[in-house]
Amino acid sequence: MWAHLGWQDIKQRYRRSVIGPLWITISMAVTCTALGLLYSQLFNQQLSVHLPYLAVGFIIWGFIGNCINEGSEVFISNEGLIKQLPAPVTIHVLRLLWRQVLFFAHNLVVYFVLLLIFPKPLTLLSLLAIPAFAVLALNGAWVILVVGTISTRFRDIPPVTQSVVQLMFFMTPIVWNYDEFKTNSNPAIAERAQLAEINPFMHFLEIIRQPMLGSPIAWHHWLVVGVITVVGWALALVVLRNYRSRVSYWV
Numbered sequence: 001m002w003a004h005l006g007w008q009d010i011k012q013r014y015r016r017s018v019i020g021p022l023w024i025t026i027s028m029a030v031t032c033t034a035l036g037l038l039y040s041q042l043f044n045q046q047l048s049v050h051l052p053y054l055a056v057g058f059i060i061w062g063f064i065g066n067c068i069n070e071g072s073e074v075f076i077s078n079e080g081l082i083k084q085l086p087a088p089v090t091i092h093v094l095r096l097l098w099r100q101v102l103f104f105a106h107n108l109v110v111y112f113v114l115l116l117i118f119p120k121p122l123t124l125l126s127l128l129a130i131p132a133f134a135v136l137a138l139n140g141a142w143v144i145l146v147v148g149t150i151s152t153r154f155r156d157i158p159p160v161t162q163s164v165v166q167l168m169f170f171m172t173p174i175v176w177n178y179d180e181f182k183t184n185s186n187p188a189i190a191e192r193a194q195l196a197e198i199n200p201f202m203h204f205l206e207i208i209r210q211p212m213l214g215s216p217i218a219w220h221h222w223l224v225v226g227v228i229t230v231v232g233w234a235l236a237l238v239v240l241r242n243y244r245s246r247v248s249y250w251v
Contacts, residue, residue, distance in 0.1 A: 071144035
């Protein structure tokens, strides 16, 4: 049911459109190209290196940011269904998650085009991107559930969430290269770049981006992600057990 609803969301959004969901890919391609051209010049980096780095980061961030932003309103926006349909609240969580997975799949077209233009040294380790995305989606589910439940009770949370996500976009190595900043000859810049290690979003980015770009795998990112996954799902199960019956009253 949730898979059908998620697919219908996309069809409804692009109803009567000539090229339909391809607008998702076109929009992502234009944005990545514009930002890549700009920031490669600002940071004095080769376009062949920086554009794929930025594009992959932007594609992954699109999934993360949308899960958080739309997740904060997942129950509020489905008020009618929740009140009329006696279904588990997890259906709405999985519906949103599936929709974001479909958006992510559309945006991967940009990545494959860039691979043709700027080939990368991919190896068997590059296949790690697949389980890495599965782990990201698993975390997306608990984030949607927790943030959505809290936002349903406290309606001031969604705008706060959107502001935080926008801020974290600039603090996460998406348009700027973490490795380049970390090895910068200026000690102040290198020291501040290392602060990115305390940013949980960076670790989720890197477990996918490193294999997709054929970069060496830094396994400590997987360790951090594993801890966050366990703690996050423990929190989500507590929220689900104690508050799932109240969601229909809060909306």
